[in-house]
Amino acid sequence: MDHRSFLAGLTAAQRTELTETSDRKGLAALAVHFGSIAILGTMIALEVPGWALLMVPQGILIMFLFTTLHETVHRTAFRSAWLNDLVARICGFLILVPADWFRYFHFAHHRHTQDPENDPELAGAKPETFRQYIVHVSGLPTWWSELKTLFRNASGRCTDPFVPANGKKKVRREAARSIVLYAALAALSFMAASDVLLFVWVVPCLLGQPFLRLYLLAEHGRCAFVANMLENSRTTHTNRLVRTLAWNMPYHAEHHSYPTVPFHRLPDLHRLTKAHLGATSESYRSFHKDYLGSLKDLPGTG
Numbered sequence: 001m002d003h004r005s006f007l008a009g010l011t012a013a014q015r016t017e018l019t020e021t022s023d024r025k026g027l028a029a030l031a032v033h034f035g036s037i038a039i040l041g042t043m044i045a046l047e048v049p050g051w052a053l054l055m056v057p058q059g060i061l062i063m064f065l066f067t068t069l070h071e072t073v074h075r076t077a078f079r080s081a082w083l084n085d086l087v088a089r090i091c092g093f094l095i096l097v098p099a100d101w102f103r104y105f106h107f108a109h110h111r112h113t114q115d116p117e118n119d120p121e122l123a124g125a126k127p128e129t130f131r132q133y134i135v136h137v138s139g140l141p142t143w144w145s146e147l148k149t150l151f152r153n154a155s156g157r158c159t160d161p162f163v164p165a166n167g168k169k170k171v172r173r174e175a176a177r178s179i180v181l182y183a184a185l186a187a188l189s190f191m192a193a194s195d196v197l198l199f200v201w202v203v204p205c206l207l208g209q210p211f212l213r214l215y216l217l218a219e220h221g222r223c224a225f226v227a228n229m230l231e232n233s234r235t236t237h238t239n240r241l242v243r244t245l246a247w248n249m250p251y252h253a254e255h256h257s258y259p260t261v262p263f264h265r266l267p268d269l270h271r272l273t274k275a276h277l278g279a280t281s282e283s284y285r286s287f288h289k290d291y292l293g294s295l296k297d298l299p300g301t302g
Contacts, residue, residue, distance in 0.1 A: 025264045040057060040061065041201075064208075064215075069095070108120050130295050142213065217288075247263040251269065
């Protein structure tokens with residue numbers, strides 16, 4: 001069964017229930033995520049014993065705001081559109097992924113999932129060698145790409161085919177505002193002779209990016225280049241902590257099959273689709289073990 005046949009088989013009542021958004025549930029999830037960042041950030045700023053070690057979980061929490069950004073650009077995290085847009089802008093700013101640009105990028109990814117000619121996520125090839133895998137997971141190519149995109153967009157030279165002509169001005173303004181805010185924060189930190197932002201935000205992001213890369217690689221890595229969302233996207237079984245951190249996006253085939261289902265309804269959708277899923281992994285560890293085993297030059301594999 002493909003995702004279109006599955007969706008056609010849902011009743012009107014099921015569709016209504018599955019697509020019900022909620023400010024309350026969205027705000028509760030946001031409070032846990034941002035609250036955890038605030039607590040760890042305060043402990044780092046106060047330099048509690050072992051504070052340097054806290055930068056790793058802090059970085060993971062901040063970088064996984066990508067999943068919050070993802071949910072809010074779909075406008076499914078909250079019922080209120082303005083709240084989705086506000087949170088999207090905050091999250092995008094914190095992880096160097098401006099929300100308006102990302103919305104265009106991500107919706108093109110949904111329209112053309114795993115289409116080598118049109119899916120923008122495939123513009124950067126998935127790693128095929130052990131060296132490429134390590135470089136990819138380091139996050140360095142991602143940071144470089146995001147910086148180039150930010151400055152290119154701010155200068156009005158956006159050439160991304162997924163950004164429509166009437167959206168280029170909005171993307172330019174968004175990028176320019178972001179650069180001004182980053183520069184202002186850097187200047188204020190310099191004038192105050194403070195390294196708080198460096199150790200509460202910047203260094204943790206560098207440390208947390210590899211964990212996000214590992215997570216994201218499982219979403220479509222080694223999935224089929226077909227139009228069926230139940231086959232071209234992977235659902236990865238994991239624990240409740242990871243599902244909470246990632247706003248239930250480990251249910252990724254479900255999300256691609258029915259993108260208007262909010263994060264808190266994805267477990268319900270999973271119960272309906274699990275018999276039809278074509279790409280699953282028992283855990284992220286299992287996925288990466290298989291992925292490493294498929295690489296051409298993995299040390300010790302002959």
